[in-house]
Amino acid sequence: MEGLFCSGIMDVIFKVDGATGVRRMFYAVTPNETSFETLDEVPKYIVEAAPFFMISVIIEEIYLRYQDGGKEDRFADGITSMIAGMFMIITGLFTKAMELGIYVYVFENFCIYELPWDSPWTWFFSFFGIDLGYYWLHRMLHEVNIMWAAHQVHHSSEEYNLSTALRQSIFQRCFSWMFYIPLAFILPPSSMFVHMQFNTLYQFWIHTELIRSLGPLEYILNTPSHHRVHHGRNRYCIDKNYAGTLIIWDRIFGTFEAEDDRVAYGLVHPLKTYNPISIQICHLRWMWSVFWSTPGLMNKVFVIFKGPGWQPGKPRTGLIKDIPDVRGPEPNKYRTAIPGWLRGYILFHVVINLLLYQLFLDKAKTLSQLPVIVGLLYQIYTFTCFGMLCDLKPWWNVLAEMVRCAVVFAVTSLAIYQDVGAGNALLFLQVTYGLSVLFWFLRPGSLSGMEKLKSV
Secondary structure, three states, X not given: OHHXXXXXXXXXXXXXXXXXXXXXXXXXXXXXXXXXXXXHHOOOHHHHHHHHHHHHHHHHHHHHHHHHOOOOOOHHHHHHHHHHHHHHHHHHHHHHHHHHHHHHHHHHHHOOOOOOOOOHHHHHHHHHHHHHHHHHHHHHHHHOHHHHHHHHHHHOOOOOOHHHHOOOOOOOHHXXXXXXXXXXXXXXXXXXXXXXXXXXXXXXXXXXXXXXXXXXHHHOEOOHHHHHHHOEOOHXXXXXXXXXXXXXXXXXXXXXXXXXXXXXXXXXXXOOOOOHHHHHHHHHHHHHHHHHHOOOHHHHHHHHHOOOOOOXXXXXXXXXXXXXXXXXXXXXXXXXXXXXXXXHHHHHHHHHHHHHHHHHHHHHHHOOHHHXXXXXXXXXXXXXXXHHHHOOOOOHHHHHHHHHHHHHHHHHHHHHHOOOOOHHHHHHHHHHHHHHHHHHHOOOOOOOOOOEEOOO
């Protein structure tokens, strides 16, 4: 029985074998294995890659701790990045329908010539077409303020490692679809969706400082070196290297910059929070304030559609001299001194909720709308609690976590009482969350004495 249980858990977590999962992250796939006639046949490559993301992040962190002797504390930043990734996939249950739905509508009603879905030429055309579309999407995400409000989430980390790749916006899909629409006149939706996912998967492994250079491949591919520049807030890094898979687009359109000075990562004006909701909406709140304080109707419109650095009388994307002149590595990163007991608590509950999250994704298609919405809200609230705990701001952060645990304890107790099945799993959750509520009651004000660690 234990073997069957463990096998069942592994089947929930891993949808493909290890070699296939790793190959996919490097776009090392063939046209034959990734060409499909219909959209429904296309695998959820990003969802299936999630466990490989997590394993890669853990391996990199172990190596980094060995390399720096444990001096650098990336725990809270890594948890926050992971939470943002969870947010993107969860909300994608709704936004993906809009993103794909518009493309399918255009293809079915305005297609000029339908490329054959099973042709290798279609596969390669889709590869280049999606990558070019991504270049212009990514460029506009930086050069249009309302779009930057979504994309800034990805740049909000002051670290640069594999976990940073997971830090994604829940709003970015609202804009991405329009940059792929020109392909809908000839490219089948299944081909578009395959390469849109692989374009995203490829960009995971380039978020690292461990790989310094890839030699001649640096001229063609987007690499860790090129993408480090993109994530920098040094003046020479601003608005450079927008590539997804191929760096040739930046070289063609004049936005390429080679890595030079040591890069300082993060936003030009760094955030001072790990609250995932605040990270998602912080720029929108700032835009709202600037919109109302800016005089003139056209200027208000420009606040939305010109660059994030624009002000009346300045160029569309602002002036580079307005960017603080920084050099890496940044010594004053926002960090909190999270005690060991709290790290253990957060990690334990993260693992539990990752399993619940995977089960939720597996069952989402078979559930009615109400349970899906409830599950969505629960996951968002849960992961928000973890981010808030990392900020070490009592008392209401602790209260939010206590309420979460109490609700899960009550729901599982009711389910056990009504004998809905899955008894052992429900009992485990009931005991876990009941003890968690008791744990916080026995540690009143346990976070109140923690001090912010502004630098290491």
